[in-house]
Amino acid sequence: MTKTSNNENTVITKKDLKKMFWRSLPMEFSWHYERQMHMGFCTMISAGLRKIYKDDPEGLKKALHRHLEFFNITPHISSFVGGITLAMEEMNAKKEDFDESSINAVKAALMGPLSGIGDSIMLGTLRVIAVGVGTSLALQGSILGPILFLLIFNVPALILRYFCAMKGYELGVSYLEKIQKSGLMQKFMLAAAILGVMVIGGMTNELVTVATPLAIGSGKAATKIQTILDGIMPGMLGLVATGIYYKLLGKKVNVMWMIIGTAIIGIICAQFGILK
Known part of the structure; x- marks a missing residue:
């Protein structure tokens, strides 16, 4: 299978990331107020986790439990965080001294900034344009109204999900390898943890x-x-x-x-x- 990284030691393949892309579509089917998208996110990456921890049932159990923590993001870019998460889980499976808590810290750190970008582009801009075009034609009695609305919004959304799945894992693998070799891993984890706490603090004030x-x-x-x-x-x-x-x-x-x-x-x- 085609690898998404030049590193031959990677476990996750392009086929696995495509599977994650498809699993990201029903992300909000199980949304609820306690932990919001946590079950959808865990389902999205579960196939990749099973492959990473194929020979480690206890590690798989811990990973699945780990990703049932609170998670919420613009759903169209959730696969980007999923890709980075799989890259970190892969490193966790390989390195005994890897800090498992950093995985959720990075997830928490990415939720706020990416949601700000995703909501602005997908919901605040693209959806408004799609509704404007669709309703203007629908008011004229044209069947193209609802059709164009669905196409204008959903085609870019699907492309973005796919791109995010591929690039998220690719960025995660290459970046994590570099900081691991340079000895900056501990500083990276500390920065992610601090940013995660700031995001949670902001969410507390808003929600x-x-x-x-x-x-x-x-x-x-x-x-x-x-x-x-x-x-x-x-x-x-x-x-x-x-x-x-x-x-x-x-x-x-x-x-x-x-x-x-x-x-x-x-x-x-x-x-x-x-x-x-």
């Missing part, structure tokens, strides 16, 4: 919204507590809420009980004017 209408004083002279908290650190209450959920998950509390508890506490706090 977890907690605010209080409580105020100190009365009338026009009243000072809102939320304003004071935002002056200290924007999103502080959201961070506190996230920390509580993190602790509860660490103690294996059932997610359904957490959702029910959140709903009950939210209703009570809203009723008594503690939260808004």
Whole structure:
């Protein structure tokens, strides 16, 4: 089979990356609010993982479990992260001293920046153009309206998915080999971990919204507590809420009980004017 890298020791082939490309299409079929695309991502790369860990069942088990962590990205570029991830898993299978935690750190680091680019191009630009062309023709009663909409949006989207699958793995293999040989691997892992923490912090501020209408004083002279908290650190209450959920998950509390508890506490706090 044709290799995607000049390195003859690579396990993943072009055929495997094509399989990953096809598996990326139903990425959002299992999307949910707890971990979003994690099952879709794990399914997308699972065939490659089985090949990488063919003789190591325990390693395969750990890898599949590792990729059930939170993941969310513009779906049309998910295969790029999948390609890089397979390259890192391949290196992990070969090197005993490889830091497994760096794999998810790199995934977390790529989610935010790539989503910003992907959402802008695919959803903010290409989809708008496709809708504009399609609806203008559809309003005139032309069957070309829906057809052109599907073609204008989906053809570039499919090409992008395929290109990302190939280039993601190729970049991952070549770049990881270079930094491994140069001795920069530890610095690379540290940088990825720091960026990953920053991305998760930004996501926490954007996705977890907690605010209080409580105020100190009365009338026009009243000072809102939320304003004071935002002056200290924007999103502080959201961070506190996230920390509580993190602790509860660490103690294996059932997610359904957490959702029910959140709903009950939210209703009570809203009723008594503690939260808004």
